Amino acid sequence: MDLTGGFGARSGGVGPCREPIGLESLHLGDEFRQLVTTLPPENAGGSFTALLELPPTQAVELLHFTDSSSSQVAAVTGIGGEIAPPLHSFGGTLAFPSNSVLMERAARFSVIATEQQNGNISGETPTSSVPSNSSANLDRVKTEPAETDSSQRLISDSAIENQIPSPSQNNRNGKRKDFEKKGKSSTKKNKSSEENEKLPYVHVRARRGQATDSHSLAERARREKINARMKLLQELVPGCDKIQGTALVLDEIINHVQSLQRQVEMLSMRLAAVNPRIDFNLDTILASENGSLMDGSFNGTPMQLAWPHQAIETEQSFHHRQLPPPPTQQWPFDGLNQPVWGREEDQADGNDNSNLMAVSENVMVASANLHPNQVKMEL
Amino acid sequence: MNTYNMVKQRFIKKWINTLHMLDSSIEHPLNVTERKNAIRLSSDLAIAAARSGSTVWSRALISRSGNKTTNKPMARRILKKARNRMKNRCRTLRRNGNFTAKVGVRKRTEFLKSLVPGGELIDDKDYLIRETLDYIVYLRAQVDVMRTVAAVDLVTGNVTNDRRNK
Numbered sequence: 247m248d249l250t251g252g253f254g255a256r257s258g259g260v261g262p263c264r265e266p267i268g269l270e271s272l273h274l275g276d277e278f279r280q281l282v283t284t285l286p287p288e289n290a291g292g293s294f295t296a297l298l299e300l301p302p303t304q305a306v307e308l309l310h311f312t313d314s315s316s317s318q319v320a321a322v323t324g325i326g327g328e329i330a331p332p333l334h335s336f337g338g339t340l341a342f343p344s345n346s347v348l349m350e351r352a353a354r355f356s357v358i359a360t361e362q363q364n365g366n367i368s369g370e371t372p373t374s375s376v377p378s379n380s381s382a383n384l385d386r387v388k389t390e391p392a393e394t395d396s397s398q399r400l401i402s403d404s405a406i407e408n409q410i411p412s413p414s415q416n417n418r419n420g421k422r423k424d425f426e427k428k429g430k431s432s433t434k435k436n437k438s439s440e441e442n443e444k445l446p447y448v449h450v451r452a453r454r455g456q457a458t459d460s461h462s463l464a465e466r467a468r469r470e471k472i473n474a475r476m477k478l479l480q481e482l483v484p485g486c487d488k489i490q491g492t493a494l495v496l497d498e499i500i501n502h503v504q505s506l507q508r509q510v511e512m513l514s515m516r517l518a519a520v521n522p523r524i525d526f527n528l529d530t531i532l533a534s535e536n537g538s539l540m541d542g543s544f545n546g547t548p549m550q551l552a553w554p555h556q557a558i559e560t561e562q563s564f565h566h567r568q569l570p571p572p573p574t575q576q577w578p579f580d581g582l583n584q585p586v587w588g589r590e591e592d593q594a595d596g597n598d599n600s601n602l603m604a605v606s607e608n609v610m611v612a613s614a615n616l617h618p619n620q621v622k623m624e625l
Numbered sequence: 626m627n628t629y630n631m632v633k634q635r636f637i638k639k640w641i642n643t644l645h646m647l648d649s650s651i652e653h654p655l656n657v658t659e660r661k662n663a664i665r666l667s668s669d670l671a672i673a674a675a676r677s678g679s680t681v682w683s684r685a686l687i688s689r690s691g692n693k694t695t696n697k698p699m700a701r702r703i704l705k706k707a708r709n710r711m712k713n714r715c716r717t718l719r720r721n722g723n724f725t726a727k728v729g730v731r732k733r734t735e736f737l738k739s740l741v742p743g744g745e746l747i748d749d750k751d752y753l754i755r756e757t758l759d760y761i762v763y764l765r766a767q768v769d770v771m772r773t774v775a776a777v778d779l780v781t782g783n784v785t786n787d788r789r790n791k
Contacts, residue, residue: 468751475754482761496733499757503740506764511665513771518660520775523648 632766635675636668640770643667643674666690668771672763681752682760685743 476495483502644667651663673686734753738744741760747753 472751472754475751475758478758482758492730493733496730496737499761500733500737500740503737503757503761503764506761506768507740509768510668510764510771511661513768513775514665514668515657515661516775517771518657518664521660 629762629766632675632762633770636671636763636766636770639671639674640668643670668767672767675766676759676763680756680759681743681747682741682756683763685746689742 473492476492483498644664647663647667669686670690673683673690676683734750737757738747738753741753741757744753744756747756
């Protein structure tokens with residue numbers, strides 16, 4: 247699809263990694279079917295607090311977040327607790343080849359932070375899967391949830407302290423072995439420095455020829471933390487590795503965030519243009535997509551939907567999909583011509599849109615007045 | 626071990642909720658801009674809810690858009706929000722024009738603060754970068770999911786237009 251081409255060089259890192267694209271890769275499960283079918287009665291009140299899965303008092307606090315200064319302080323200290331562990335463990339594991347792996351890792355740490363915060367509300371799979379993994383990176387992640395809040399800064403400081411000499415010598419493209427070795431050695435240091443948990447001091451080793459008084463030590467520790475995290479951001483933002491200097495890196499990051507926000511804006515405009523109703527697109531897509539994902543084989547049952555559709559002679563377009571019984575909504579279909587649709591599918595890219603094609607038949611776009619070429623021009 | 630996919634899944638779940646919430650609380654606005662703002666609002670709220678509260682940006686997003694979802698005259702608020710967004714965008718464009726490498730880290734961090742929701746509240750550059758990292762992950766998830774959904778709609782749009790032309 248030429249959609250990704252339109253998004254410019256900034257998202258170039260995202261473009262090539264097409265494997266996870268497509269709803270099939272989102273691994274929707276049982277919960278989605280439940281969610282979709284039982285959704286309208288649940289959200290009759292439109293409860294905001296239910297959305298957040300938080301107790302009402304906390305949710306109300308969130309609503310008044312920017313007003314009170316006390317919550318501001320709480321926010322900042324809260325971050326110190328939750329975000330500190332996962333991102334610190336990021337510090338030592340730098341060179342990763344692919345963008346999707348990066349996103350996974352970044353997401354994993356965000357997820358783990360959320361898990362800690364919510365007391366594993368959203369399921370234990372991230373944290374439970376973490377100990378089962380044997381890579382060096384995840385060893386470090388495993389140590390993090392076990393620690394208390396105040397200790398994490400210490401450990402990560404010493405961990406980052408170990409990492410700093412080496413990255414300057416290694417280039418980012420190759421040396422995975424080195425980084426893994428470093429990860430393992432720093433894991434040991436992690437575990438050995440866990441005894442320092444109780445102490446309120448930052449244990450930082452002064453390098454040769456550097457000042458050793460407390461202020462400069464603390465300052466250096468802080469600077470190195472910031473630099474480590476800037477490197478992380480460099481990794482995350484595509485095309486950022488080759489830039490030296492904090493200002494330019496920040497530039498890249500700013501551009502990246504801006505471009506992502508603009509993309510969201512354009513995508514929401516496109517969705518609004520195509521669909522007559524606001525909530526129409528998502529649950530219909532996911533309802534049918536959910537069925538097709540859960541059972542990959544097509545059993546050839548005639549659609550139970552009340553479609554005035556043509557004869558289903560083009561089995562091949564539905565070969566890998568199963569269309570479930572309809573959700574509660576009534577879909578006003580005119581007969582979508584399946585041979586045409588099958589042809590569309592042949593032109594599309596391999597895996598990403600094949601399931602989307604199955605699903606798109608269920609999405610009611612007959613009332614869309616916008617020509618798709620016009621939509622593409624917007625990009 | 627696809628935690629990025631899990632992020633996307635959580636986002637989708639929340640997005641369904643927010644779309645329904647919005648749809649039930651506003652009278653159907655026929656304007657494309659209003660619909661766009663509603664969709665944007667709902668998806669921003671969805672990523673913030675998916676992150677669910679331990680980050681500054683998610684809380685700021687929620688407070689920014691939360692009061693809009695609980696009260697009745699949605700359309701007016703959505704329009705107001707659109708106007709604010711336009712103002713912000715003009716400001717950012719102007720600022721971008723002035724940036725050179727000489728300007729330095731300070732101004733860039735201030736600019737980044739203006740981009741990341743709730744960034745103005747963060748004084749420490751350290752925290753700001755952490756927040757940005759987290760925010761980027763969720764923004765990416767938002768963009769990926771919305772692009773996928775939009776691709777579906779685009780394809781179906783192709784089909785219907787072919788039928789019309791026949």
